[in-house]
Amino acid sequence: xxxxxxxxxxxxxxxxxxxxxxxxxxxxxxxxxxxxxxxxxxxxxxxxxxxxxxxxxxxxxxxxxxxxxxxxxxxxxxxxxxxxxxxxxxxxxxxxxxxxxx
Numbered sequence: 001x002x003x004x005x006x007x008x009x010x011x012x013x014x015x016x017x018x019x020x021x022x023x024x025x026x027x028x029x030x031x032x033x034x035x036x037x038x039x040x041x042x043x044x045x046x047x048x049x050x051x052x053x054x055x056x057x058x059x060x061x062x063x064x065x066x067x068x069x070x071x072x073x074x075x076x077x078x079x080x081x082x083x084x085x086x087x088x089x090x091x092x093x094x095x096x097x098x099x100x101x102x
Contacts, residue, residue, distance in 0.1 A: 002090055004029040004036075011036070016086035020046065027091055036091035046085055053077045 002011050009031040019025045024043055027036045053060070053074050061070050 001087065004032060004034055005093065006034050007032040011091065013086050016089065016091070017082070020082060020085060020089070034093055037094055038089060038091050042089045046089060049085075050078070050081055
């Protein structure tokens with residue numbers, strides 16, 4: 001799991017998981033209150049891999065010739081991928097320059 005860049009506290013799997021489920025909500029470090037956001041490239045990667053079985057459905061159906069097998073693959077994928085995605089997604093802090101930050 002990812003660690004906070006300020007205090008090296010691990011971000012919790014539960015927080016990352018619910019952030020994904022709630023539309024990529026920002027995450028706050030429990031120790032130093034640093035805010036982390038999921039960049040758009042990781043959102044795109046998550047969405048592409050999540051929908052991968054939909055694009056491969058015809059190929060899987062032709063390979064096994066059974067709709068129940070294709071449906072079971074869909075169900076397993078749509079359950080498993082969101083559970084393991086928090087280990088692969090990387091949140092980043094946004095830094096804003098203010099006139100007094102120089």
